[in-house]
Amino acid sequence: MKSFASSSDLADKAQTLEILGDGVYALTAQGDPNVGAIEGEDFVVCFEAMATPVAASAWLQRLREHTAKPVRYLVLSHYHAVRVLGASAFGAQVIVAHDNTRALIAERGSQDWESELGRMPRLFSDPSSIPGLTWPTATFSDRLTIALGGDRGDLVLAYCGRGHTEGDIVAWLPGSKILFAGDLVEAQAALYTGDAFHRDWAAGTLDAVAALGAEALVGGRGAVAHGREAVDAAIAQTREFLATMLAEVGAVHSAGGTLRDAFGAAHAALAPRYGRWPIFEHCMPFNVSRLWDELSGVGRPRIWTAERDRQVWDQLQD
Numbered sequence: 384m385k386s387f388a389s390s391s392d393l394a395d396k397a398q399t400l401e402i403l404g405d406g407v408y409a410l411t412a413q414g415d416p417n418v419g420a421i422e423g424e425d426f427v428v429c430f431e432a433m434a435t436p437v438a439a440s441a442w443l444q445r446l447r448e449h450t451a452k453p454v455r456y457l458v459l460s461h462y463h464a465v466r467v468l469g470a471s472a473f474g475a476q477v478i479v480a481h482d483n484t485r486a487l488i489a490e491r492g493s494q495d496w497e498s499e500l501g502r503m504p505r506l507f508s509d510p511s512s513i514p515g516l517t518w519p520t521a522t523f524s525d526r527l528t529i530a531l532g533g534d535r536g537d538l539v540l541a542y543c544g545r546g547h548t549e550g551d552i553v554a555w556l557p558g559s560k561i562l563f564a565g566d567l568v569e570a571q572a573a574l575y576t577g578d579a580f581h582r583d584w585a586a587g588t589l590d591a592v593a594a595l596g597a598e599a600l601v602g603g604r605g606a607v608a609h610g611r612e613a614v615d616a617a618i619a620q621t622r623e624f625l626a627t628m629l630a631e632v633g634a635v636h637s638a639g640g641t642l643r644d645a646f647g648a649a650h651a652a653l654a655p656r657y658g659r660w661p662i663f664e665h666c667m668p669f670n671v672s673r674l675w676d677e678l679s680g681v682g683r684p685r686i687w688t689a690e691r692d693r694q695v696w697d698q699l700q701d
């Protein structure tokens with residue numbers, strides 16, 4: 384029997400800080416959640432907050448080797464605990480997210496915290512340092528532009544439609560064509576779709592991401608995609624993962640099969656290409672469970688609790 388989710392993944396990952404352009408930083412970590420930062424003329428915008436303030440402090444220490452400017456904005460791409468619960472370490476004036484992200488934190492933030500802590504304990508360095516749920520202080524529905532000052536141009540925060548969650552946003556630098564895509568795009572890491580809208584994500588939402596025309600892309604996990612070809616490949620890989628799940632789970636669903644059958648079919652179809660990528664085994668039971676619901680007409684993802692996580696895992700991943 385496989386150990387639950389990522390609970391036995393306890394070896395530290397190497398973090399790599401990349402400078403993508405003048406004052407544009409990405410920290411990747413071999414498939415752990417990525418974070419980033421964009422310098423304004425006299426402030427910094429940080430993208431994603433990590434799982435705990437202690438984890439975030441280590442990232443900020445590295446960033447401080449490059450800039451001493453204060454963090455004015457902390458941008459949260461979506462509500463997931465490993466992306467938001469480190470927020471207090473940034474001392475940001477403004478915490479920005481999508482309207483739906485704020486609503487999701489209110490609706491299910493506590494359950495998600497407990498669920499993700501159980502699934503990915505290694506990411507929660509010193510969980511007692513988390514002061515509570517993270518509340519965005521500025522939200523928007525479509526687009527929010529931050530003027531970076533000087534000749535640095537704008538940072539555009541944009542909603543591309545429902546995808547990985549109901550409230551994902553991307554951070555886009557039109558001047559340098561660098562995109563922070565959050566979990567809407569993964570580069571050589573498996574997708575987590577347990578809170579997703581698969582059909583929207585695979586179609587219009589990824590179309591909107593692709594239409595930006597990025598020349599460097601920082602996905603939610605995995606290496607930075609450098610150059611148009613690598614960006615297109617990351618988006619295509621994300622789309623193919625979703626399309627394969629839709630085809631396999633959809634076929635079993637419409638033939639009157641069971642959730643277990645659907646899990647077996649989707650796993651078998653995806654494993655040759657994606658099976659060795661980070662968090663593949665961890666994600667698949669939750670992914671198939673949500674897609675099964677979506678195809679059964681369950682409009683919004685059901686709330687994951689620590690207890691439901693274990694039930695679904697025990698039902699499918701043995």
Ligand SMILES: [Zn+2]
Pocket residue numbers: 461463547566575
């Ligand atoms: Zn996520």
